[in-house]
Amino acid sequence: xxxxxxxxxxxxxxxxxxxxxWYQASMNVQRLxxxxxxxxxxxxxxxxxxQSGQGGYTLYYLGNWEAPYGITLVLDRLSALMLLVTAxxxxxxxxxxxxxxxRRGAHFHPLFQFQLAGINGAFLTGDMFNLFVFFEILxxxxxxxxxxxxxxxxxxxxxxxxxxxxxxxxxxxxxxxxLYGLTGTLNMADMARIIAESPEEKQPLITSAGLLLLVVFGxxxxxxxxxxWLPRAYSAATAPVAALFAIMTKVGIYAIIRVFLLVFGAGxxxxxxxVWVWLWPLALVTLVLGGIGVLGSASLRTMTAYLVIISVGVxxxxxxxxxxxxxxxxxxxxxxxxxxxxxxxxxxxxxxRQREEGYDRFYITSPVGYRWLLGGLFFIAAIxxxxxxxxxxxxxxxxxxxxxxxxxxxxxxxGGMIGASFLVLMAVSRAGSGxxxxxxxxxxxxxxxxxxxxxxxxxxxxxxxxxxxxxxxVMGYLLDAAAQLRDPNGYIEAVLGGLSAGGVx
Amino acid sequence: MELxxxxxxxxxTACGVYLLLRAxxxxxxxxxxxxxxxxxxxxxxxxxxxxxxxxxxxxxxxxxDPLPQALVLTAIVIGFAMTAFTVVLALKAAVELRNDHVxxxxxxxxxx
Numbered sequence: 001x002x003x004x005x006x007x008x009x010x011x012x013x014x015x016x017x018x019x020x021x022w023y024q025a026s027m028n029v030q031r032l033x034x035x036x037x038x039x040x041x042x043x044x045x046x047x048x049x050x051q052s053g054q055g056g057y058t059l060y061y062l063g064n065w066e067a068p069y070g071i072t073l074v075l076d077r078l079s080a081l082m083l084l085v086t087a088x089x090x091x092x093x094x095x096x097x098x099x100x101x102x103r104r105g106a107h108f109h110p111l112f113q114f115q116l117a118g119i120n121g122a123f124l125t126g127d128m129f130n131l132f133v134f135f136e137i138l139x140x141x142x143x144x145x146x147x148x149x150x151x152x153x154x155x156x157x158x159x160x161x162x163x164x165x166x167x168x169x170x171x172x173x174x175x176x177x178x179l180y181g182l183t184g185t186l187n188m189a190d191m192a193r194i195i196a197e198s199p200e201e202k203q204p205l206i207t208s209a210g211l212l213l214l215v216v217f218g219x220x221x222x223x224x225x226x227x228x229w230l231p232r233a234y235s236a237a238t239a240p241v242a243a244l245f246a247i248m249t250k251v252g253i254y255a256i257i258r259v260f261l262l263v264f265g266a267g268x269x270x271x272x273x274x275v276w277v278w279l280w281p282l283a284l285v286t287l288v289l290g291g292i293g294v295l296g297s298a299s300l301r302t303m304t305a306y307l308v309i310i311s312v313g314v315x316x317x318x319x320x321x322x323x324x325x326x327x328x329x330x331x332x333x334x335x336x337x338x339x340x341x342x343x344x345x346x347x348x349x350x351x352x353r354q355r356e357e358g359y360d361r362f363y364i365t366s367p368v369g370y371r372w373l374l375g376g377l378f379f380i381a382a383i384x385x386x387x388x389x390x391x392x393x394x395x396x397x398x399x400x401x402x403x404x405x406x407x408x409x410x411x412x413x414x415g416g417m418i419g420a421s422f423l424v425l426m427a428v429s430r431a432g433s434g435x436x437x438x439x440x441x442x443x444x445x446x447x448x449x450x451x452x453x454x455x456x457x458x459x460x461x462x463x464x465x466x467x468x469x470x471x472x473x474v475m476g477y478l479l480d481a482a483a484q485l486r487d488p489n490g491y492i493e494a495v496l497g498g499l500s501a502g503g504v505x
Numbered sequence: 506m507e508l509x510x511x512x513x514x515x516x517x518t519a520c521g522v523y524l525l526l527r528a529x530x531x532x533x534x535x536x537x538x539x540x541x542x543x544x545x546x547x548x549x550x551x552x553x554x555x556x557x558x559x560x561x562x563x564x565x566x567x568x569x570d571p572l573p574q575a576l577v578l579t580a581i582v583i584g585f586a587m588t589a590f591t592v593v594l595a596l597k598a599a600v601e602l603r604n605d606h607v608x609x610x611x612x613x614x615x616x617x
Binding site for chain 1: 525530533537540541544545547548550551552553572573576579580583586587590591594595597598601602607608609
């Protein structure tokens with residue numbers, strides 16, 4: 001058994017611990033360590049994707065305790081993909097932060113690393129309570145990161161964010177406790193096996209625990225009645241933090257996919273359809289609400305927060321549809337929407353820095369320096385976000401709509417997605433024309449444009465383009481990932497049968 | 506014992522939820538504390554309630570399930586840290602926003 005699978009958690013954890021104990025280190029050393037850690041995570045992510053692309057599951061038994069008793073880390077195609085997306089995003093965010101925001105408060109880099117440790121752990125763990133612990137790690141780091149930079153708006157948004165997530169944590173323990181009481185195990189694979197065989201009279205309690213978990217993950221993912229913390233929190237955070245938070249809602253979505261398709265998905269009569277009955281309408285309304293919010297936002301950061309909500313609505317609605325191809329298309333949309341949301345948060349900062357007043361607000365008319373460059377960047381990002389060719393937005397939306405066409409209720413998803421895209425098109429057109437399409441001559445810019453920051457955003461857009469160009473291998477990988485997710489028995493056998501088959505050590 | 510335990514849990518949860526829905530940060534934090542107490546007790550009871558049975562194999566004929574006890578310890582530690590953090594955050598917000606309302610705005614501000 002090789003030990004590399006623990007590295008995506010250990011590397012940022014150790015780096016963060018080192019940075020926080022060695023706080024006298026100069027800013028440049030801190031930045032270097034933080035960037036190196038993110039670089040290492042990216043390499044690990046690429047290796048993980050290559051490893052899981054060969055098929056099968058990679059397992060790591062912590063402390064070599066046997067599967068249902070100890071904590072198991074499980075790498076399958078979905079978690080490898082999430083690791084890579086997180087690592088790539090974090091590298092861009094930390095580079096951007098090094099040029100801008102990391103001096104505005106104490107301990108930016110250690111908190112950033114702890115956040116990454118929590119996110120990676122949540123993607124890798126195969127244990128219910130361990131999932132809770134990693135959620136807490138990522139949340140605690142995110143509370144502090146949200147407040148990074150200080151100020152009234154952040155305190156106010158932070159208070160809401162912290163309190164709703166604490167309630168979520170309490171519900172998480174309730175649900176996990178109920179499941180443990182009913183099944184006597186915490187290992188997800190073992191729990192899935194026992195739930196599939198559980199007698200009829202236990203089903204209502206198990207279902208209610210599942211619905212409680214839906215509430216918990218719904219808070220993280222920001223689904224309809226639980227999303228009102230998101231616009232304020234995301235628009236108050238500093239740009240690189242907000243860009244990293246683009247992955248946070250996806251952690252909730254990952255948890256929904258993992259828990260409901262695996263733990264409540266095994267057996268002849270799985271429980272997850274009872275949960276989807278609730279999730280499907282809520283996700284659709286989330287989608288519509290996000291569209292309306294985009295149109296009504298007063299600043300680009302708030303608008304991006306609502307764009308995140310739209311993507312959550314699309315993703316959750318698509319997850320509830322049956323079929324492997326829909327799930328694969330959903331995962332493609334997940335990658336695309338994460339990159340684009342991060343790009344928009346960073347562009348809001350780039351534009352805001354070039355304006356004399358108003359930062360990224362739409363209703364204040366202040367000229368933007370470097371109008372052509374920033375305008376071009378915004379134009380390309382907007383095309384990608386709305387879903388016009390040639391960017392990944394087009395392919396992901398086309399594939400999702402195509403695969404959802406045959407599904408029951410697919411018409412509603414079509415209507416919601418196309419309607420929301422139209423609203424997004426109107427909103428970004430208004431924002432772009434208000435900022436960049438001006439008759440007056442271009443004035444000399446007041447501040448120099450940070451070339452590194454600009455290139456980071458350009459590279460992220462290039463990533464989105466390359467996702468479209470090399471869509472075929474990505475789609476192949478995602479189809480395999482979806483097939484893996486739709487077959488919980490493979491996961492259960494891999495985790496529980498690993499030791500008896502002598503596959504380790 | 507089960508009845509007493511459930512009633513305690515119910516009262517704690519009800520008080521916690523009530524305080525959680527108040528408009529001032531201090532009551533909300535108290536509510537969160539009560540709620541996490543209730544949740545921790547609930548988690549503890551998931552190993553089934555038994556008297557005179559320590560979580561040791563070989564000492565008694567029927568030993569208690571040690572896992573919920575370990576889980577509760579973890580949950581208590583996390584909850585403790587979070588309470589401390591929330592108290593500091595609420596103080597910071599109260600100083601910066603000049604009031605202790607959860608929305609950061611005093612609804613009676615404009616009243617003469």
